[in-house]
Amino acid sequence: MRAAVLHGAGDVRIETVPDPSAPGPGEVVLEVLRAGICGSDAAEFSRGPVVTPLQTPNPRSGHHGPVILGHEFVGRVVEVGSGVTGLQVGRRVVPGAGVWCGSCAWCLQGRPNLCERYFTLGLQADGGMAEFVAAPARICVEVPAELTDDSAAMTQPFGVALHALDRARLTADDTVWINGAGGIGGFLVAGAAARGCGTIIASDVSDERLDLARQLGATHVLNATAGDVAAAVTEITGGGAHVAVEASGAPGTLGTVITATRRGGRVLLVGLPKQPPTVDTADIALRELDVIGTVAHVCDRNIPQALDILTTTPSLQAAADRVIALDHLVDDGLLPLCEGRVTGKVLVDISR
CATH class of the missing domain: 3.40.50.720 (NAD(P)-binding Rossmann-like Domain)
Structure with a gap:
């Protein structure tokens, strides 16, 4: 499959990498439809590694070396692992991208974004700036049928904003x-x-x-x-x-x-x-x-909230600045974002 792989500062390559392996227990494999570029992606591109495990292994995810970017994305379920309920092949979902353990003190307090083993797809593990991605099913929320792929791709950063307002x-x-x-x-x-x-x-x-x-x-x-x-x-x-x-x-x-x-x-x-x-x-x-x-979001609360608001507020489509091809990620996405030449959210059509 094709993917946007971060190798170091100023070095993001669109290259062919192996497809994800078959989903393990509790996992799904998604065909990525749209992905968003975040300021943290731009930071890794401009001066990384900041939080990516390019030089030393990440103790939470175990990933080490070049990483597929993308923690803001929407995808269609193409494979379902054992033990997964509630997600069916063919349905669109938004992953919250953050992965938590569910058993540490912070998780038990309802604050999984502070989990002692928290990591994020697209930063500390391979993410969604690729044709396919594997993700834990429990971080995925189904997308309403009436919501476009472009709007759904903005769910994760909107969820981060809603969590921040919760904190305030x-x-x-x-x-x-x-x-x-x-x-x-x-x-x-x-x-x-x-x-x-x-x-x-x-x-x-x-x-x-x-x-x-x-x-x-x-x-x-x-x-x-x-x-x-x-x-x-x-x-x-x-x-x-x-x-x-x-x-x-x-x-x-x-x-x-x-x-x-x-x-x-x-x-x-x-x-x-x-x-x-x-x-x-x-x-x-x-x-x-x-x-x-404030940091990240509480997936079970803020991702559904974001989807609800995006579905009922058509004016939020204005938050999308442009949709670019994956092949043009650097020139039309990362560089303009690093240089402050972007007004809204830049989305990536993974199929192009």
């Missing part, structure tokens, strides 16, 4: 500011809109991304190059946002986000900066701000 305890009564309207930021806007928030502010340095944020549900958009964003957010919200989200990962922005969070508010950390930021912890303490981290 976002309610319809909250005002929310999302700093950084690219990739995950756009899904955070859409998630806040789906939860009925009346004031959703998006800020970015790109007018194109801000236009997309408005389409996805932002009530206010602010170009960060045009003035004091924190002052504008404070004015719009009448004293600061209840929930302020740092989704850009840009240097120096976390302090700005904290500044425009109201007393007793929540600061959600989504964007991952390349360098540790410096923040005023005294200000955080004296205004009783909650600073909240």
Whole structure:
């Protein structure tokens, strides 16, 4: 089969690799229909290995060496292993991509994304940027018939955004500011809109991304190059946002986000900066701000939620920037994403 294989920084090859072996107990083999490119894929391509096991074996997955990318994808079940119930050959499914053990303390607390043996298909094991992929059946959720392949391929990153909003305890009564309207930021806007928030502010340095944020549900958009964003957010919200989200990962922005969070508010950390930021912890303490981290998603909860919203909200199709051929993954996908020339989600048609 053809697959996009990461060999190192700047080295992703579309090459022929063996098909997955027959599914083991509890596994399925999927024919991949669409895959999405994530910022983490771009990071591995531009400066990897970051989390991929190219040089040393991953202790959780056991994988070592070049890895097939792709943790955002939709596929059709073509083989079912023993013990699998509820998934039939021919049905489309979205895998959550993260694999958890189910027995450690975090799994038993209902937090499988923090599992001590957690790993992700497409990062620490072969993923879905290929014609076929093997996956545990328990991480796969069936796709509604009316949802397109393009929309279904955006389920996993949307689930990550919904988990982040869960962590922030976002309610319809909250005002929310999302700093950084690219990739995950756009899904955070859409998630806040789906939860009925009346004031959703998006800020970015790109007018194109801000236009997309408005389409996805932002009530206010602010170009960060045009003035004091924190002052504008404070004015719009009448004293600061209840929930302020740092989704850009840009240097120096976390302090700005904290500044425009109201007393007793929540600061959600989504964007991952390349360098540790410096923040005023005294200000955080004296205004009783909650600073909240988030990672991945809770598959059984957030993937079905994402599928439901994608199915009932046609406007979310705007989150897809383009669909490219697998053969053009580097030139039309990874490089533009690394260079900031992408507005929404880039999807890959594996058949081309």
